Amino acid sequence: MASLPTLAVVGATGAVGTVLCDLLSSRRNVWGEIRLIASARSVGRTVRCRGEELTVGALTPEAFDGVDVAVFDVPDEVSAHWAPIAVDRGAVVVDNSGAFRMERDVPLVVPEINPDQVRHRPRGILANANCTTLTMIVAIAPLHREYGLRELVLASYQAVSGAGQAGVDALQRQLGKVAGDRVLGSRPGDVRQAVGDELGPFPAPLALNVVPWAGSLVDQGWSSEEMKIRNESRKILGLPDLKVSATCVRVPVVTGHSVAVHAVFGVEVDAESAREALRNAPGVILVDDPAAGEFPMPIDAVGTDPSWVGRIRRAVDDPRALDLFVTGDNLRKGAALNTAQIAELVVRDRSR
Amino acid sequence: MASLPTLAVVGATGAVGTVLCDLLSSRRNVWGEIRLIASARSVGRTVRCRGEELTVGALTPEAFDGVDVAVFDVPDEVSAHWAPIAVDRGAVVVDNSGAFRMERDVPLVVPEINPDQVRHRPRGILANANCTTLTMIVAIAPLHREYGLRELVLASYQAVSGAGQAGVDALQRQLGKVAGDRVLGSRPGDVRQAVGDELGPFPAPLALNVVPWAGSLVDQGWSSEEMKIRNESRKILGLPDLKVSATCVRVPVVTGHSVAVHAVFGVEVDAESAREALRNAPGVILVDDPAAGEFPMPIDAVGTDPSWVGRIRRAVDDPRALDLFVTGDNLRKGAALNTAQIAELVVRDRSR
Numbered sequence: 001m002a003s004l005p006t007l008a009v010v011g012a013t014g015a016v017g018t019v020l021c022d023l024l025s026s027r028r029n030v031w032g033e034i035r036l037i038a039s040a041r042s043v044g045r046t047v048r049c050r051g052e053e054l055t056v057g058a059l060t061p062e063a064f065d066g067v068d069v070a071v072f073d074v075p076d077e078v079s080a081h082w083a084p085i086a087v088d089r090g091a092v093v094v095d096n097s098g099a100f101r102m103e104r105d106v107p108l109v110v111p112e113i114n115p116d117q118v119r120h121r122p123r124g125i126l127a128n129a130n131c132t133t134l135t136m137i138v139a140i141a142p143l144h145r146e147y148g149l150r151e152l153v154l155a156s157y158q159a160v161s162g163a164g165q166a167g168v169d170a171l172q173r174q175l176g177k178v179a180g181d182r183v184l185g186s187r188p189g190d191v192r193q194a195v196g197d198e199l200g201p202f203p204a205p206l207a208l209n210v211v212p213w214a215g216s217l218v219d220q221g222w223s224s225e226e227m228k229i230r231n232e233s234r235k236i237l238g239l240p241d242l243k244v245s246a247t248c249v250r251v252p253v254v255t256g257h258s259v260a261v262h263a264v265f266g267v268e269v270d271a272e273s274a275r276e277a278l279r280n281a282p283g284v285i286l287v288d289d290p291a292a293g294e295f296p297m298p299i300d301a302v303g304t305d306p307s308w309v310g311r312i313r314r315a316v317d318d319p320r321a322l323d324l325f326v327t328g329d330n331l332r333k334g335a336a337l338n339t340a341q342i343a344e345l346v347v348r349d350r351s352r
Numbered sequence: 353m354a355s356l357p358t359l360a361v362v363g364a365t366g367a368v369g370t371v372l373c374d375l376l377s378s379r380r381n382v383w384g385e386i387r388l389i390a391s392a393r394s395v396g397r398t399v400r401c402r403g404e405e406l407t408v409g410a411l412t413p414e415a416f417d418g419v420d421v422a423v424f425d426v427p428d429e430v431s432a433h434w435a436p437i438a439v440d441r442g443a444v445v446v447d448n449s450g451a452f453r454m455e456r457d458v459p460l461v462v463p464e465i466n467p468d469q470v471r472h473r474p475r476g477i478l479a480n481a482n483c484t485t486l487t488m489i490v491a492i493a494p495l496h497r498e499y500g501l502r503e504l505v506l507a508s509y510q511a512v513s514g515a516g517q518a519g520v521d522a523l524q525r526q527l528g529k530v531a532g533d534r535v536l537g538s539r540p541g542d543v544r545q546a547v548g549d550e551l552g553p554f555p556a557p558l559a560l561n562v563v564p565w566a567g568s569l570v571d572q573g574w575s576s577e578e579m580k581i582r583n584e585s586r587k588i589l590g591l592p593d594l595k596v597s598a599t600c601v602r603v604p605v606v607t608g609h610s611v612a613v614h615a616v617f618g619v620e621v622d623a624e625s626a627r628e629a630l631r632n633a634p635g636v637i638l639v640d641d642p643a644a645g646e647f648p649m650p651i652d653a654v655g656t657d658p659s660w661v662g663r664i665r666r667a668v669d670d671p672r673a674l675d676l677f678v679t680g681d682n683l684r685k686g687a688a689l690n691t692a693q694i695a696e697l698v699v700r701d702r703s704r
Binding site: 190 | 503505507509511513520524527528530531532535536537538539540541542543544555556557560561562563564565569572573574575579582594595596597599601603604605606607608610612614623640642643645647648649650651652653654655656662663664665666667668669670673675677
């Protein structure tokens, strides 16, 4: 390619799209034109990206003419309809929704783990994993390479921004109602009463609470979020028989998903070698000195690129198992950053 | 016994002691005199209990004269010193600290699980388990009886009141600093900056954060809280070979510890029979209808006696494993309630 490629960002004004525009300003510049696209109510707004004021355009088939890569940060049904249209117009689509992730002919790409899969895209679509899967899998893959992963037992601590800006706004309003002179949360019903109907997109108050639910009911009591983590982990690692049990829980954190991981391997593990494998792994930062107060936490991981991993322990009763804790920015590595990385891989691959 | 027995409450003005005084006012009355005892700075204060104004007395050997049962809700070192003195003066001690729990000749009693053990007390001391263990084990024991427990993988969501009133005060102050017009928690360091040095008893801010640490460093990266859950679960269930891996995490909740549980059994399980076993179990309330927004949460469990259990699922990839979520009031069943129940068992046993 003589000139620099054109990138379209669909859903540019949403929670993830906004972070993507920020990221594009700070990453090595591989793009010529950047075309911002959003739903009707955002058309005409201007967004700052790479130092330029860009005007948001409408989502039309013609918007994809001349686009090399189109990143979609929109709900499933919007992606399902519009991604094939973008492909017809000549773009490679990198989709951050759940619409295509589990389709056999759509690779689920994590650049640190399976970068080569960007080349196999018979439908012209590459998928980005769920934010909880992404946060965790970047830290698990190096351990899998070392020891051969057999089983994952996971419990999540998911931030409200995983439910979009509406989730952040709801927590913000709820905190305003529970913070004050009275100590709420010590009597039954007092938090529900204070929060009232300010639930936002959640089934229960998040302020001073944890809610063991994310997504929709799939089957046999499992939530869609829990099944995504299982199915996507298997696909990304290429382990169709991997045993996975996840419990997904929303917590009153603005941004930064955390996961408590119990990982069982095929051979005996050693905590110090595990630390060494993680210290050298791409996209991972090791924070593991509890005596010094160093462990991964959302308030430190927010706004950063890597998955923060720590609390690495060999299971006391199983020499083949490791327990650890991972935290990552669900809007960056969990979403916008991973799509930006995939988009860059596509054009790097093309320019060879 | 002709007259009603005398109860002493040591640490009557602390977080757990206060809840115990509340509980004694609402439970079937089995006590004659109730004697409140606390450290020097609380002596002379009056506390309302069973409708009476009781004056807090000093912790002296003589304070235990004529006492039938002495409940200790004080730090480990205070229990270690004073419990044997109370026994010497003729009291049976029910200790809520960690000082005696793992001693071979001190039973660790959960009345719903091993009530008979109150009779075997060669040292005159009965121990109460850690609050996280208690919350969870009441829901696990009925499943163990049904299927034979082999392994537990646990991740906790622990409330700040588990660290005493100082923990509640710290979260309260922190919330005052992060609630407001600005959305904090979306940029690195903004929560740390707002919270400043108002950490209270925690190694990091709890507001808008989760902290994967509780207790002190024991060995090989494990925290004291994590090892307590392992060792106490084995002792209470009488399963010295039980495999246990726990990750303990503090969350911005005032009261109500939650635990995500992955339990592996000796035989195949069935979610509906598991629900049935829990529906009929003492000290447990089943809350398991996610489609209707019903799952266990701290804001509902606080101030109530039972362990709330829900999100019961058979593991997709292991027919012998169940995943579930348990929440209980860490100051009630997790502490004061269980000690009150043990004390009542002691006097009931004696009056036979």
